[in-house]
Amino acid sequence: MGFESMWQALAPVGLDAKTGGYNRFAWDDADLACREWFGSAAKDRSMSVVEDGNGNLFAWWGDPDAGDAVVTGSHLDSVPDGGAYDGPLGVVSAFAAVDMLRTRGVQPRRPIAVACFADEEGTRFGVACAGSRLLTGALPPDQALLMHDRGGLSLAEVLHTRARDPRRLGPDPELLGGIGCFVELHIEQGRSLVHSGVAIGVATQIWPHGRWRFEFRGRADHAGTTAMADRCDPMLTYAMTALAANKQARLSDARATFGRVEVSPNGTNAIPSRVQAWLDARGRDEHVVSDLVGAIHRQAAARARRDGTQVSLSAESVTGAVAFDVALRDRIVTALGGVPVLDTGAGHDAGVLQAAGVPAAMLFVRNPTGVSHSPEEFAEPADCLAGIEALAAVLTELAA
Ligand code: HGY
Ligand code: MN
Ligand code: MN
Numbered sequence: 001m002g003f004e005s006m007w008q009a010l011a012p013v014g015l016d017a018k019t020g021g022y023n024r025f026a027w028d029d030a031d032l033a034c035r036e037w038f039g040s041a042a043k044d045r046s047m048s049v050v051e052d053g054n055g056n057l058f059a060w061w062g063d064p065d066a067g068d069a070v071v072t073g074s075h076l077d078s079v080p081d082g083g084a085y086d087g088p089l090g091v092v093s094a095f096a097a098v099d100m101l102r103t104r105g106v107q108p109r110r111p112i113a114v115a116c117f118a119d120e121e122g123t124r125f126g127v128a129c130a131g132s133r134l135l136t137g138a139l140p141p142d143q144a145l146l147m148h149d150r151g152g153l154s155l156a157e158v159l160h161t162r163a164r165d166p167r168r169l170g171p172d173p174e175l176l177g178g179i180g181c182f183v184e185l186h187i188e189q190g191r192s193l194v195h196s197g198v199a200i201g202v203a204t205q206i207w208p209h210g211r212w213r214f215e216f217r218g219r220a221d222h223a224g225t226t227a228m229a230d231r232c233d234p235m236l237t238y239a240m241t242a243l244a245a246n247k248q249a250r251l252s253d254a255r256a257t258f259g260r261v262e263v264s265p266n267g268t269n270a271i272p273s274r275v276q277a278w279l280d281a282r283g284r285d286e287h288v289v290s291d292l293v294g295a296i297h298r299q300a301a302a303r304a305r306r307d308g309t310q311v312s313l314s315a316e317s318v319t320g321a322v323a324f325d326v327a328l329r330d331r332i333v334t335a336l337g338g339v340p341v342l343d344t345g346a347g348h349d350a351g352v353l354q355a356a357g358v359p360a361a362m363l364f365v366r367n368p369t370g371v372s373h374s375p376e377e378f379a380e381p382a383d384c385l386a387g388i389e390a391l392a393a394v395l396t397e398l399a400a
Helices: 003-010 030-045 088-103 130-136 141-146 157-161 173-177 192-196 236-249 286-307 324-337 349-353 379-399
Strands: 046-051 058-062 069-075 112-117 179-187 200-206 207-216 255-264 274-282 310-319 340-345 360-365
Touching: 003 030, 003 088, 003 379, 030 046, 030 058, 030 112, 046 069, 058 069, 069 088, 069 141, 069 379, 088 112, 088 141, 088 179, 088 255, 088 349, 088 379, 112 130, 130 141, 130 200, 130 349, 141 157, 173 179, 179 379, 192 360, 200 310, 200 379, 207 236, 207 286, 207 324, 236 255, 236 274, 236 286, 274 286, 310 349, 324 360, 324 379, 349 360, 360 379
Parallel strands: 069 112, 069 179, 179 360, 200 340
Antiparallel strands: 046 058, 058 112, 200 360, 207 274, 207 310, 255 274
C-alpha cells in the first residue's frame, strides 16, 4: 500500500462531504477509524504496534527496547472542519518513507518507529498536543482526567467507553527514554516555501502560543422590552474584546484569534447571561504573547465596567517558545543538500518532545496557498513525493 493507496484509504474517515473538511476528534468514531487505519498500515509492513497509556501509537521497525530509536510521524486528529494534510501527511509519509528504505535495501542500525500522537489539536478537550504532553509529563494525568468535552463528558469517562484505562495516563519515561530523536514531517502552514520556490524546508523554532478562555457575565433579559441603557449585555463586552485583540495583535505583529464562542442561553430574543470566548494568542517571543494577552484583558475589563458586566480569564493551554535541536537540524539540512529553514507559529508534537529533551526536528512540505485548518488545505502530489524522498533521506542519514 503505497502513499496513494494509504491516502485514499484514510480520505473518507471523518470527512464532511458537504464542506470537504475533516472532523476527527480524540476518541470519537473517526478517531477510532484512524487508529484502525494506522494498525493496518503497520500490519501491512510487519511493524508491531504499541499504544502507550495515553493513546499514542508507535509502529516499530526493529526492537523498541533497543533504545536510541529514530521516530517519525505526526497526528491524525483534526480541528473542526479541518484540512486533509495537517497531521495525516506526516503519518502517511512516514509509512511511505519506511517502504522506500526497504525497497532500497536500507538496513537500519537503530530502531525506527512511525508515531501517531493522540489529540494533537486539542479540539475535544481543549489542550493542544495532549497525547505528547501526557507522555512527556508536561500535562499531569490528574489534570487531564478532569478535562471535559462540550457535552460535559470527562476524558476519564470517554476513555472508559473506549476500553482504555484512565489510570494508565501519564508520563512513560521508559518509552520516552528509548527515543533517540523525533522527526515530524508536516504540511507548511504558511507560504515561506512558496516564496523561496522549493518544496521542502526545515523548522528552526515554534513560536510561543496559548489558549485563554474569557468568560463575560451579564444579566439575561428580554431583547424587546429592555431599554439599551438598562442592559448588562456580555455580548457587547465580548465584541469589543475581539476588536481589541485584533488591534493589539496588529500593533505587536503577533496573532490573536477568537475562533470559538459559546453564548448562553443563545436565544435570538434574549440578552445573553454569559458569553465564553477562547483566545488563541501567539507571538515571536514570550513577552510579546504575555503583553498581548494582558493588554486584551485590560481592555476587556475596562469595557466590562462600562457595560456593567464581569470578565474573567483563565489559561487553558500555554506553550513557551521551542527551538529545535540545532545539531539535528543542521545535519538534516545538510543531508537534504541545503534547504531553507523557517520558524512556525503552529504548535506540534515535535515541539513538545523537544521541550522534554528529546532532540526533535520538523520537515515542512510546501503548501501552495499557505492555508491550513481549513478544507482548502492542499499540497501538490509532486511536493508530497518530495516530502517522502526527503524523509527517507533523513531516516537513512539518522538510522542507517
Ligand atoms: O494550533 C496549532 O498550532 C496546531 O495546529 N495544533
Ligand atoms: Mn493543526
Ligand atoms: Mn498538525
